Amino acid sequence: MTNSYLDTIDVRLLRYFAVVAEECNLRRAAQRLFMSQPPLSRHMKNLEEYLGVTLFTRHTKGLTLTNEGTKVLQTIQPLLRTQESVYEQLREFSTASEKRVAVGLTTAFEQGTFTTLEKRLREYYGERLRLVRSDSLKLVRDVKKGKLDAAFVALPLDAPGLELQATHYAEPLFAVLPSHWLEAEKPGLALKEFNGKPLFWFHRDSNPAFFDFTKTVFAHAGYEPLFMEEPEEHDVLLARIAAGEGIGLFAASFAAISRKGVTFSPVAEGELLRLALGITSLPGNEFLAQELVELAAAALPTP
Amino acid sequence: MTNSYLDTIDVRLLRYFAVVAEECNLRRAAQRLFMSQPPLSRHMKNLEEYLGVTLFTRHTKGLTLTNEGTKVLQTIQPLLRTQESVYEQLREFSTASEKRVAVGLTTAFEQGTFTTLEKRLREYYGERLRLVRSDSLKLVRDVKKGKLDAAFVALPLDAPGLELQATHYAEPLFAVLPSHWLEAEKPGLALKEFNGKPLFWFHRDSNPAFFDFTKTVFAHAGYEPLFMEEPEEHDVLLARIAAGEGIGLFAASFAAISRKGVTFSPVAEGELLRLALGITSLPGNEFLAQELVELAAAALPTP
DNA sequence: AATTTGTCATACCTTAGAGGTATCACAAAA
């Protein structure tokens, strides 16, 4: 019996192949699969290598299936269908025959903000609920992969291909400063007072749209920050601010956390710099998303 | 519709589950799957998490399926069967409707050793052949994974669960020394003359059985080497030997490669330190293995 | 009762491979 490499092919590759065959265009197929074009190109090449078959002819307008490619496509259809139906059946088995709900929760706001919401979610979904805390970008990735059904994320956020529903909830950003920088209590600090001073901020890659937006706001306010890489851990960040290395900008709810040596202070431009709470999900999960919006409306303060 | 994590489960996990369910024992199941017990334990835990179902009750004599576990097992059977049959059909598609043959070739011998063998293989299998060169241990791993149908490997080698057939071909080891260490031409150097001198040698982990064996031979010969980590690249190794950092021990065929500053010399214990050529494959591939043994017999010199 | 053995679980590490960005080569369209 010749194994010829084939046993190790992931069914996922075959599913990718089906989508590519349908689109006849790598870029579009990649978009539908929530990935970028190059890895998909590689996957198709590998698949051809595995199978020992040329699946496509490549030309400058896209791809077209070869005859063998068509045959392969027909051959795998039953497998893809069987997988779907079996997975559908497996979903029925979850505890108490009820469908599980996996929901993400952003760490962009102070976690205490969500205690009521969490309680409501647990009451509402009971054992079926699976709650995951992470930063908005990882949550978006997991929603795309199907690991999460929906996620509460911080807006603004660019999530192409996903449904995105806003809730009423939003918070202005607060400045977090080393206490000794603040000569007197000044509510509503103007950002321009910090011109040239270092700001702990996220890397542009993690959310280009929001990064560029804030940069514009900073510029308008006359604040040209010296960007410093933000530490992962919240307490580390506070410690470094206390040490006078730079300032931070957090959602207002974080003012609930105090630390020796740092001062939370509202900024004059706070209303421009708002984080809103949104719910993201794959198209098709609108019902769940709507449920979550309503639960959030009932369980979050109206600021 | 709720995705609930489930879409991302690899079918492989389900296949593992089926094996575990059959064996009711993680260690044995892991052995059948060519992996160690801990990852399998984790996989089963993850699977339960994904499905939201307790599949097994764990006790001190092994595992037993729960009722839900049995139901899940029944549910996935059609998928596993469909996958097998579809993959079987896919194999038919390989170029010219012929089954492909993936064969590994060890780098433990000088590659020129195999020129005739390679030629024969290509003549015999034609386009169907896929030849991979790597070290014996990676080849064994790929054979286990099904990426290779069979591989020519260096013996002795411990490959539990795999078929292992010896060919008639074997080579003694030669010493490779910095030229300036050799005062006069001495054919048949005794290892003990190098006592305490550094030896570039492989890490024990890569082949414990062979490592221990050679160590015993060294000890008997009165050679207590100072083991040094062997560089990956052959030419780097030669350069460092030329620089006088230590000696090496290679299969005799490598004497074909000369380099300024190093001398290849047979060792008196060479007949004890032999590398043989073997063919390894998964049980069930005996026919191919036998073919390869015969091709090797015809294409390799009888030393 | 104490020891040994065989079970699964846990902690930690290494590494293959999936996916990302930047960029290329090429042909069709403008």
Add this chain to the structure above:
DNA sequence: TTTTGTGATACCTCTAAGGTATGACAAATT
């Protein structure tokens, strides 16, 4: 000629699969 849209390539990052070492625990053995 330039622009635009195609797939391919090179290179990087990081997740997750698999490995080793070890633990906790119960049954079997002494």
